Amino acid sequence: MEAVYSGSAMPGGCVIGVDLGGTKLLAGVVDRDLVVHHRASRRSPSADAEELLSQVVSTVVEARDASETDVLAVGFGIPSSLDVSFRDVIAERVGMPVFAGGAATLAMLAEHRYGAARGASDAVLLTLGAGIGGALVVGGRLVTGTAVSPGHMVVDLDGPPCACGSSGCLETLASGSALGREGARVARAASDSALGAALEAGRSITGALVTELAHDGDRAARDVVALVGMRLGVGIANLVNLLGSSVVVIGGGMVAAGDMLLEPARTVVRERALPGSREAVSIVPARFGEEAGMLGAALLAFDGLGSAAAAA
Numbered sequence: 001m002e003a004v005y006s007g008s009a010m011p012g013g014c015v016i017g018v019d020l021g022g023t024k025l026l027a028g029v030v031d032r033d034l035v036v037h038h039r040a041s042r043r044s045p046s047a048d049a050e051e052l053l054s055q056v057v058s059t060v061v062e063a064r065d066a067s068e069t070d071v072l073a074v075g076f077g078i079p080s081s082l083d084v085s086f087r088d089v090i091a092e093r094v095g096m097p098v099f100a101g102g103a104a105t106l107a108m109l110a111e112h113r114y115g116a117a118r119g120a121s122d123a124v125l126l127t128l129g130a131g132i133g134g135a136l137v138v139g140g141r142l143v144t145g146t147a148v149s150p151g152h153m154v155v156d157l158d159g160p161p162c163a164c165g166s167s168g169c170l171e172t173l174a175s176g177s178a179l180g181r182e183g184a185r186v187a188r189a190a191s192d193s194a195l196g197a198a199l200e201a202g203r204s205i206t207g208a209l210v211t212e213l214a215h216d217g218d219r220a221a222r223d224v225v226a227l228v229g230m231r232l233g234v235g236i237a238n239l240v241n242l243l244g245s246s247v248v249v250i251g252g253g254m255v256a257a258g259d260m261l262l263e264p265a266r267t268v269v270r271e272r273a274l275p276g277s278r279e280a281v282s283i284v285p286a287r288f289g290e291e292a293g294m295l296g297a298a299l300l301a302f303d304g305l306g307s308a309a310a311a312a
């Protein structure tokens with residue numbers, strides 16, 4: 001990756017960016033040019049807070065021990081379900097300053113500063129994973145401190161129940177979990193497809209598996225990805241009508257589906273968003289892909305160190 005960060009005049013050293021997603025915990029040792037020197041990850045982070053804390057600490061320590069350069073701080077993207085005291089406990093256990101922000105907000109920080117939304121005055125980012133997270137740039141500024149929850153925008157009055165207590169929310173229809181669920185439904189009906197064969201072989205039908213089979217050319221899997229892409233397009237059309245965003249960045253694990261997912265979404269937006277908005281908006285994958293959140297967390301740590309130095 002080309003060098004993209006030439007921030008403050010502080011001397012070398014790295015930070016660790018941590019992205020805590022629903023299905024994966026990813027930590028990376030990152031330098032000021034946003035080059036990732038080491039990665040450490042854990043699959044299926046625990047739902048138990050104490051266990052999760054241990055997993056985070058051990059992942060950070062593993063990344064730090066692998067680094068040949070000094071690690072100065074940790075930036076941490078936390079899902080909105082975790083409270084801020086988490087940050088203080090981690091700082092104490094790893095013995096470094098820890099800076100925390102919302103996971104999707106940090107992905108947008110990286111994408112707006114150096115990635116797919118660079119220079120945009122109004123942009124929205126959706127992270128498609130186990131759920132759907134979101135972040136906004138309004139008037140050229142990243143919106144922080146306010147929870148943005150596009151995943152709970154209701155797009156189907158009679159849709160499936162959602163963890164939030166409502167039903168028909170966008171994340172019940174267009175998240176990675178929804179892709180897996182839809183894939184399982186189609187697998188049962190299409191036993192002659194690769195998707196059906198996978199189910200018969202006892203594999204669990206996840207969003208990642210559906211995406212993999214779609215890339216391999218399985219028609220049933222491709223249809224599922226396209227259907228989820230159309231639903232995503234409905235959500236995006238609503239957001240664009242509401243916010244007037246000119247750039248919509250799609251991040252999170254589902255970005256691996258690429259244009260198989262995004263092209264049906266673009267078609268729906270062209271049909272459904274208001275004239276003026278529908279021509280102006282571009283729907284693009286995150287430049288930093290699944291690592292946008294981790295890199296944004298690293299940027300937050302560098303920014304935090306910079307202001308700490310300025311305040312000293």
Ligand SMILES: [Zn+2]
Nearest residue numbers: 152162164169
């Ligand atoms: Zn919901």
